[in-house]
Amino acid sequence: MKIALSGYGKMGRMIESAAQSAGHxxxxxxxxxxxxxxxxxxxxxxxxxxxxxxADGVIDFTHPASVVENILALTHLxxxxxxxxxxxxxxxxEVRRAAQTGGACVFYSANYSIGVNLFYRIxxxxxxxxxxxxxxxxxxSETHHxxxxxxxxxxxxxxxxxxxxxxxxxxxTVFNAQDIKDDRLYVAxxxxxxxxxxxxxxxxxxxxxxxxxxxxRSREGFACGAVRAFEWLAGGLANGSLKKGxxxxxDDMLVD
Numbered sequence: 001m002k003i004a005l006s007g008y009g010k011m012g013r014m015i016e017s018a019a020q021s022a023g024h025x026x027x028x029x030x031x032x033x034x035x036x037x038x039x040x041x042x043x044x045x046x047x048x049x050x051x052x053x054x055a056d057g058v059i060d061f062t063h064p065a066s067v068v069e070n071i072l073a074l075t076h077l078x079x080x081x082x083x084x085x086x087x088x089x090x091x092x093x094e095v096r097r098a099a100q101t102g103g104a105c106v107f108y109s110a111n112y113s114i115g116v117n118l119f120y121r122i123x124x125x126x127x128x129x130x131x132x133x134x135x136x137x138x139x140x141s142e143t144h145h146x147x148x149x150x151x152x153x154x155x156x157x158x159x160x161x162x163x164x165x166x167x168x169x170x171x172x173t174v175f176n177a178q179d180i181k182d183d184r185l186y187v188a189x190x191x192x193x194x195x196x197x198x199x200x201x202x203x204x205x206x207x208x209x210x211x212x213x214x215x216x217r218s219r220e221g222f223a224c225g226a227v228r229a230f231e232w233l234a235g236g237l238a239n240g241s242l243k244k245g246x247x248x249x250x251d252d253m254l255v256d
Contacts, residue, residue, distance in 0.1 A: 001234055004028035004055035006046055006070055007062035008037035011084065014223035015059055022227055028053035032066075043073035051077055057234055059226055064088055064150055071095050075102035078244065080233040083108040084226050086154030092247075100245040107233045107248045110154025112225030116199070117250045119214040120162040123201045126212060127166025135205040138163055138170065141188040143198040152189040159199055160187050229253060 001024050005012050008031040016026050030049050031037035040046045043066070050058055057080035060070055064087030074081050075098040083106060088095075099106050111117070130136040140163060142156035152175060163185060164170045170185040180186050196216040203210040216222070232253050236242030 001025070001056045001231070002027045002054060003230065004030065004050045004053050004058045005037075006030050006050075006058055006060040006074075007085070008034040009061070011061040011219060011223065012037075014219050015061065015226055018220070018223040018227045019059075019230075022231070024227070027055050031062075043069035046070055047073040047077060050074060050079070055079065057081060057230060059230055060085055061226075068095065071106060072098045075099050075104040075106070078103040080105045080230065080237060081107070082226055082230045082233060084112060084222070086110045087150035089154070089157075096247050099247060103244045105233055105237060105242060105244055105246055105248065107229050107253075109225075109229070109250045110158045111197075111222065112229060112250070113214075113216060113221040114225055114228075114254075115221060116155060116214055116216075117254055119199070119212070120159060123159055123212055124162040124166040126201065126203065126210070127163045129166075130203045130210070131167040131169060133205070135207070136203045136210075137182075137205075138167060139186045139188065139202045139204070140173075141190070141200045141202070143190040143192065143195050145194045145196070146191050148191060151191065152187050153197070153199075155197065155199055156187050156189065159201065160185055163201060225250075 003019050003024050003026055008029045028049055029037040030040045030046050033039060038049055040049055058074055059082045061084040067085040068088050068091045081104055140156055140160050142153045144153055160173045171183045173187050174184045175187055196219050198215045201212045
């Protein structure tokens, strides 16, 4: 398949390598100014560049400040769009309406690592088990490199949702340690060095601590997962198992 890349930073380059290894062709590398990419200064310019490239779809790893405009512009092309940028989910309904109007399919995930998405399910199950014992409290933490734009990470927020699905006693997430109450789930963030991404869930009681950890060794797992999501989305549209105008996530792709 022919893929257009929106964003050509470290992740964009890794996705290029993963896509080519899987037999796909990168027909466009668009970025606001990265070396080796076509310079695009607006969402409209991005959409025009994608249209001219003849791409079968787009993989976007850009920036929270620009991703929604990018998606809205791209939906008019009616192509499958895989979005790895996080920090925009408050605009999800606006994107959903645009996808329906433009006939595009949007696949979004805070983390494309298969391991992380399995980790969500493990954390939810563990939360369900410990919820039966009031002595256990729960918290989530995440650590990423210093250049990560959003905090807390989208992965940490999804992990918190998984924990709350398992533990009905937790009603909301908080990010300030002074706001912690029994029905609140505390999510802590740390930015340091070049850490690709580490996420932890703690189940703590006066007697002991249970700790679940997912530690990414590199960003390659994210890149391979994004390419796999593109293949799943484009393949599903081609065989009729998926429909245009819809939004999909890793929960739709992964088989129980």
